[in-house]
Amino acid sequence: MTWPELQQELTRGQVAPVYLLYGEEKYLLAQAVKALKETLLSPEAEPFDYQEFAGEDLVPESLSVLASTPPVLGRKRLILIKNARLDGEALVTYLTHPSPTACLVLIAPGNIDRKGKVFQLLQKVGRCVDFAPLKPGALARWLAQEARRMGRKIEGPAAMALAQAAGNLQQGILELAKLDLYLPPGTPITLQEVQALVPAALASDTIFQMVDALGSGRAEVAIGLCRRLLAAGEAPLGILGMMVRQFRLILQAHLAGPDSPDLAVALHLPPFVAQKVARQAARFSPEAASEVLELFLQTDVDLKTGAGNPAFLLERAIWAATRRGKRVG
Structure with missing residues (x-):
């Protein structure tokens, strides 16, 4: 139950x-x-x-x-x-x-x-x-509901960033209370406020910007953000884990149908995030996404066995992954 x-x-x-x-x-x-x-x-x-x-x-x-x-x-x-x-x-x-x-x-x-x-x-x-841990999309919806109860509106990207930074509802509500105390009454909570007032949100948002750039085929941007994350002390295996997650979502989008009106429900994501994944699925075919996941598996082995500098291994994986996508638009 x-x-x-x-x-x-x-x-x-x-x-x-x-x-x-x-x-x-x-x-x-x-x-x-x-x-x-x-x-x-x-x-x-x-x-x-x-x-x-x-x-x-x-x-x-x-x-x-x-x-x-x-x-x-x-x-x-x-x-x-x-x-x-x-x-x-x-x-x-x-x-x-x-x-x-x-x-x-x-x-x-x-x-x-x-x-x-x-x-x-x-x-x-x-x-x-x-009372299992809420998935990020569900956690963001709970936080938006709590914000409304406080008399605030929180923008979708801001709620998602807060959810990712907090990790659970209890911490999310504590951070939401801080935002409510800091901002003038009635002011909407934007992504900028979350990034400024919830330190973990900036790192969390950076990693999502990186995987978004990766899924969109923007290798230079993804590599720049990857370097920033490594400089901030993020674990290489943690970064790779998020890269794997993004391409699993792309595969799941193909299975559900990228144009399906129920895609957000199938992926357990907010609608605006699911739309991004659908656009990325147009760039990477199921076969290409599967190849990228195999490539990431080898990168995982290389990182765990010390086969090279972690930054080099991650950047090589990013370049190889984006080359498997097709140009669209």
Whole structure:
């Protein structure tokens, strides 16, 4: 289950007896806990019917006793366990017969064994909500939504640059709050403001400018930006990884159809970025894009085995890649 699906259920008043919340998007996970509190507990009921524990401090055998205690003022008791351990017979026993007067919320760190006995039981009697990292396009849309909530408009390229720089929603909202404090009320947030006020955005934007130049066949521009990234301390393998990603997107665009109205959805990208990829797909045929990926694979091997100076290997790959594209327009 995803966070939007959980929201829909809670809006309808549907509350499961048990929830497992896990994943890296901590901001959305915290929003889910807040939504559960608001659904089950009034402000007056919370001091009596809400309890929070750390998994390492909770005696497993006490879980059934806690959950079987009737609520005082709320619909149900809400019991939250952070860093929950998803093992032990006490938890399995409780999941077999969960209390009808309690809602148990387990927040689990790290990787989840989806094939394990406890996870299977949780899926059967409750809800398992995955707060997986948002892809850049989805993260940019969330940040644009948060900006609107603040009374701001953020331009598409600015939202994308902020998403790439932040890496997750929690950090993105913190950076958005800084921008909101700095700019005059009502002023739109542009790419220039993001680059000026969010240091990581400038490096992030540079690497996207580089792969855009690469995909557009502008070798000299791509090499200049590559040199700038290396001088700023970017890892050669990281730069190559972004080059690989761009040509995988070009291949995926061919599979989806470069003229498809659903291309942005298929590529999980904002529409303006998907349009760029479609134009690049017109330059590189599927066969040419596949050849470029093979070339990048050899570059990866050369970088890892120290077969040459990293700057030289990357520049050679850029020149060779752009030569496989055709001139258009």
